[in-house]
Amino acid sequence: MQENSNGEPESPVRLAHFSDLHITQKKPGWRASDVFSKRLPAWINLRLLGRGFRFRHATKVLEALAKELPTRNLNHWVFSGDATALGFEAEVQGAARLLRVGETGLPGGIAVPGNHDYFTNKSISGGAFERYFGPWQVGQRLGNHVYPFAQKVGHLWLIGVNSCTSNRWPWDASGEVGPDQLERLKQLLAQLGPGLRILVTHYPVLRANRRKEPRIRALRDLDRMLEVAAEGNIRLWLHGHRHDRFHHRPEEGSVPFPVVCAGSATQSGLWSYVEYTLNGPLLHGLRRMFDSTLGRFVDKEMFDINLSLAKTPSLGEVMG
Numbered sequence: 624m625q626e627n628s629n630g631e632p633e634s635p636v637r638l639a640h641f642s643d644l645h646i647t648q649k650k651p652g653w654r655a656s657d658v659f660s661k662r663l664p665a666w667i668n669l670r671l672l673g674r675g676f677r678f679r680h681a682t683k684v685l686e687a688l689a690k691e692l693p694t695r696n697l698n699h700w701v702f703s704g705d706a707t708a709l710g711f712e713a714e715v716q717g718a719a720r721l722l723r724v725g726e727t728g729l730p731g732g733i734a735v736p737g738n739h740d741y742f743t744n745k746s747i748s749g750g751a752f753e754r755y756f757g758p759w760q761v762g763q764r765l766g767n768h769v770y771p772f773a774q775k776v777g778h779l780w781l782i783g784v785n786s787c788t789s790n791r792w793p794w795d796a797s798g799e800v801g802p803d804q805l806e807r808l809k810q811l812l813a814q815l816g817p818g819l820r821i822l823v824t825h826y827p828v829l830r831a832n833r834r835k836e837p838r839i840r841a842l843r844d845l846d847r848m849l850e851v852a853a854e855g856n857i858r859l860w861l862h863g864h865r866h867d868r869f870h871h872r873p874e875e876g877s878v879p880f881p882v883v884c885a886g887s888a889t890q891s892g893l894w895s896y897v898e899y900t901l902n903g904p905l906l907h908g909l910r911r912m913f914d915s916t917l918g919r920f921v922d923k924e925m926f927d928i929n930l931s932l933a934k935t936p937s938l939g940e941v942m943g
């Protein structure tokens with residue numbers, strides 16, 4: 624067991640990380656104006672072009688996840704966005720209800736929105752994500768700004784950053800942290816006390832094959848975000864958006880600190896989440912995958928990452 628700065632033994636912290644639930648409803652609350660928004664082509668993709676088929680068991684799998692999580696001896700739950708398919712309030716509400724967000728007796732959580740939760744300007748201004756996932760957004764922040772915010776869990780700081788914007792065109796799934804939030808993130812990171820810093824956001828740094836995201840799926844200000852994160856001593860970046868699970872280590876090149884993608888918890892065939900046990904800077908990961916025959920999650924794969932091995936000088940490798 625690791626020791627803290629006072630030489631006392633430090634208890635390991637156990638987290639569950641899940642993402643990209645893409646819950647929808649039969650009647651999510653269509654209005655006439657939605658027909659002229661990017662929701663219509665997205666709905667066509669969902670209902671007619673196969674996306675809905677890939678998520679046809681999403682509700683059932685999320686119910687199984689919500690049943691399992693309280694039994695796994697976890698300290699905190701991490702959700703990295705895309706609760707919904709089309710960013711409707713009814714979808715956000717449904718996902719938060721299935722996850723029992725804010726229920727007493729359950730571990731706390733951290734939640735950031737995904738691009739589907741911020742599908743239209745109305746999805747953002749309506750504030751549904753922040754309302755229904757509010758109990759998982761409590762923490763230290765600057766003034767009244769919702770993002771970024773930081774939560775202390777054992778020897779960890781979990782820092783939630785919103786990386787999503789509404790985008791005009793249906794094919795544009797890119798995101799942005801934005802200069803104002805980046806400035807606040809810088810200030811927040813400068814204020815935090817001792818602790819291992821873990822960033823939680825929706826967008827990836829790189830794809831599983833270590834290539835950059837294509838422009839239409841990328842974080843538009845990734846370079847600046849990496850700079851702020853590295854300067855602020857971030858030791859791990861947790862994200863979703865991509866529906867396959869993978870991780871990158873700084874010792875393999877390409878990333879300045881370890882990065883883990885949870886993948887989708889509910890997409891058929893990929894459906895899994897990750898448990899992290901953090902003993903000091905040593906992270907032990909266990910991927911639990913849904914077994915459709917058993918109707919529950921089972922152990923799938925394990926990995927270990929030493930979070931003290933972040934190497935800040937390699938920014939150019941990923942940014943170049």
Ligand SMILES: [Fe+2]
Nearest residue numbers: 643705864865
């Ligand atoms: Fe997604």
Ligand SMILES: [Fe+2]
Nearest residue numbers: 705737738864
């Ligand atoms: Fe996404």
